[in-house]
Amino acid sequence: MIEENSLHPETLAITSGRPRNTPDGSINSTISLSSTFHAGGVVGYGRYGNETWTDLESAIAALEGGPTLAFSSGMAAISAVFSILPVGAVVTASNQGYSGVMTLLHTLQASGKIEVRSVDVSNSDEVLAVLPGTALLWLESPTNPTLAIADLPRLISAAKDAGCGVAVDNTFATPLGQKPLVMGADIVVHSVTKYLAGHSDVILGSVTTKDPALFSRLEDARKIGGAIPGPFEAWLALRGIRTFPIRFEKAQANALEIASRLSRHPKVDQVFYSGLASDKFHERASSFMAGFGAVLSFTLHSGVAEAEKVCESSKIITHATSLGGVESLWERRRKWSGESQLVSETLIRLSLGCENVEDLWSDIEQALGNA
Numbered sequence: 001m002i003e004e005n006s007l008h009p010e011t012l013a014i015t016s017g018r019p020r021n022t023p024d025g026s027i028n029s030t031i032s033l034s035s036t037f038h039a040g041g042v043v044g045y046g047r048y049g050n051e052t053w054t055d056l057e058s059a060i061a062a063l064e065g066g067p068t069l070a071f072s073s074g075m076a077a078i079s080a081v082f083s084i085l086p087v088g089a090v091v092t093a094s095n096q097g098y099s100g101v102m103t104l105l106h107t108l109q110a111s112g113k114i115e116v117r118s119v120d121v122s123n124s125d126e127v128l129a130v131l132p133g134t135a136l137l138w139l140e141s142p143t144n145p146t147l148a149i150a151d152l153p154r155l156i157s158a159a160k161d162a163g164c165g166v167a168v169d170n171t172f173a174t175p176l177g178q179k180p181l182v183m184g185a186d187i188v189v190h191s192v193t194k195y196l197a198g199h200s201d202v203i204l205g206s207v208t209t210k211d212p213a214l215f216s217r218l219e220d221a222r223k224i225g226g227a228i229p230g231p232f233e234a235w236l237a238l239r240g241i242r243t244f245p246i247r248f249e250k251a252q253a254n255a256l257e258i259a260s261r262l263s264r265h266p267k268v269d270q271v272f273y274s275g276l277a278s279d280k281f282h283e284r285a286s287s288f289m290a291g292f293g294a295v296l297s298f299t300l301h302s303g304v305a306e307a308e309k310v311c312e313s314s315k316i317i318t319h320a321t322s323l324g325g326v327e328s329l330w331e332r333r334r335k336w337s338g339e340s341q342l343v344s345e346t347l348i349r350l351s352l353g354c355e356n357v358e359d360l361w362s363d364i365e366q367a368l369g370n371a
């Protein structure tokens, strides 16, 4: 008998979240479009459950290694986690992580719901110093958009010893790069919008936890808060997961090659990508990650206008926000007002897709030549 937990992620992405094997039954999940269900069952109403979500949740659960809840967006999933904190809880989080999360945390702090301690999560001593009194350590690694790497094994273990809850946003590394629950984290969240769905056509999120009490509180938060996924979006994401490992592998290989070529380009000042041997996080990332991800950032010697011109000049790479799709995207991050002031004004974040690497490089060279 083949046990599910002995299978590799490439296999799990394909085999999990399917309907039961019945003669002439569909091999694919169906899009369950019903807002209500016949009485007498356990679900009852479409805000409490839906079989298309359940299939998507089973697939993410197989990849991350714990029971999973799907949400209407990554931010909805993250909001659900913060919503179950008691009033006055201390949250320690990155000072240069995803801007949406930083904005949410500061809004919750301004309303008196929580207290936020902002730290550089890649500086372990700084994080360890503020653990006493912390209720929840929020770790995003690699960080968006500076690609800093937190020492997850060390920080998670220290936080657990100190009695803190730990949540990891695993959107950038994906379960192919790191498995935070195996390291002892309580919660893993995803913007499923990104690599898991992978085609820039849905907004979805997920929360995974092995703690049944936490799971139940988060499920209640979804039921009552109402941040449920649409069945069609759930189906699209599930379809995307089937090819997630091969997409991610290709995108990651493109990222490594482009990072190394960018690091030798005369117009480029700094490249941020832990896959480069010269990167300050290379050793740390290599010690516990199985890959370096498919997003890189770089800064230019010249100014903001030139950085904008580079992004506008590409022909293959799309000038757009977001990441994790089959198509490469780039943008200057500081054009967003919510972005951390610690991020350089000229920093361009590049999400590598699955195109041919030589085509991508020709495009980058001509775009840089235009600046």
Ligand SMILES: Cc1ncc(COP(=O)(O)O)c(C=O)c1O
Binding pocket: 073, 074, 075, 076, 098, 100, 140, 144, 169, 171, 172, 190, 191, 192, 193, 194, 203, 204, 205, 322
């Ligand atoms: C690391 C990270 N977490 C969470 C989110 C939010 O996800 P969503 O846009 O699906 O709400 C994003 C979005 O870019 C992200 O980059």
